[in-house]
Amino acid sequence: MPKMGSHARCRPSLPGLFLPLLLLLTPSAAAPTTKPYINSTADYSTECKTCPHSLCTNKQYYISGDSLNATCWTRGTKIAGDTLWLRTEAGCYVTQYDIAEYDGDYTAVLEYCGKDSEGEDLTEEDGTLQYKTECRICPDLQCDVVAYLPEETDVTLTCWTDEGQTVIDDPIWLKTRNNCYVAEIGLYSKPDTTYLDNCGPIPFLEIELHNNENVTSEVDKRNAFPEPVIHSPHYLINVTVGEDFAYCRDRPDVSGKIEKRYPFNSEVWLQCLVENNGTWWSETTDFCYVKNSDFWESPEGDYYRNPLCAYFGEPPS
Incomplete structure (x- = not known):
């Protein structure tokens, strides 16, 4: 006859045998859970x-x-x-x-x-602006102006695109360290794009939603623009002389020195506008001023929406 208690010694209780194993198999409640997306x-x-x-x-x-x-x-x-x-x-x-x-x-x-x-992996190339230049949030004349850069401004170019709006006969725009785009036509010389990355596909952007002024790291910070741009002005507009001659003067005044003379029906490229005592003048790409009344077109009108020369400030010395 078996001794009392021998059955218990031969078959240990189930909880005593499996509890440590269950603890090992049970995940900790404090363990973090991540999602794949x-x-x-x-x-x-x-x-x-x-x-x-x-x-x-x-x-x-x-x-x-x-x-x-x-x-x-x-x-x-x-x-x-x-x-x-x-x-x-x-x-x-x-x-x-x-x-x-x-x-x-x-x-x-x-x-x-x-x-x-x-990491931030960028390509870079130096350039210098030969004209007053509107640096835009995207490479289209309908995109907002981020910065007005005067002639002789040195810029650092980081990438290029040929998907931008054609200016004169050039569709290439380049992104600068101002975090905005300049038209290639405004540079003294075309950069060697083999040393620059392509900017990739670019959507239509608006400053209202993407202006990072005062909240962006210093290296990417954009220059503030003088005033909100309600209608984006055109850039380097083309007009035609409507008088026998259009005199281009060293300042926007009829008493200014004549620097150049444009003959009838010749094409002139304009950079910006100046108003002097009720008379509108335009600064040409020859850096002299012509009365707008000497052109067939009205550069100060709503069709062109050309920028004021005062926006750009003085060129670097």
Whole structure:
């Protein structure tokens, strides 16, 4: 007859045997959980960049309402007080400022893209402006003017595009370290684009939604424009002389010294406008002034919307 209690010794209780194993198999409640992506939409047109900085080239862009998946987060140019950027399923980066607000913390839910993702890889080439130049937020004459740059201004060019609006006979625009685009025609010499990256696809942008003044890192900071631009003026407009001669003077005044004389029906390229005692004058690409009444067209009219010369300030000494 077995001894009392021998059965218990031969078959230990199940909880005593399996409890440590169950503890090992049960995930800790404190362990973080990450998602492979977070779905979002673009609030308005935004550039998806090859690196998380405003000067980086574009891989693609999203327009308002476009869906995208954010797959990881990183740090880049400060936009609206925040350095957080997101990599999308397309393998490019958007600032979180440009997409729908997320009710949560991207850094807690998505993986970090890695330290290498924070780099800024740019190509650069120097250039000098030969004319007064409107530096625009995108390479089109309908895009807002970010900065008015006087002639002889040195600029650092970072990329090029031939998808811009043709000015005179040249469709190429270049992005500068002012984080805006200048038309190639305004430079003394054409840059060697073999040393510059292509800017990639560029959406139509508006300063109201993308002006980073005072909230962007110093290297990417844009020069402030003198006043809001309601209607973008045209650049280097072409007009025709309607008098026997149009006298181009060293200042916008009939008593000014005559620097050049344009004959009847000749084409003249204009940079900007000056009003003097009720008379409108235009500064030509020869850097002298002609009365607008000497042209067939009216450069000061609504059709042209040419900028005032005063916007550009004095050229560098």
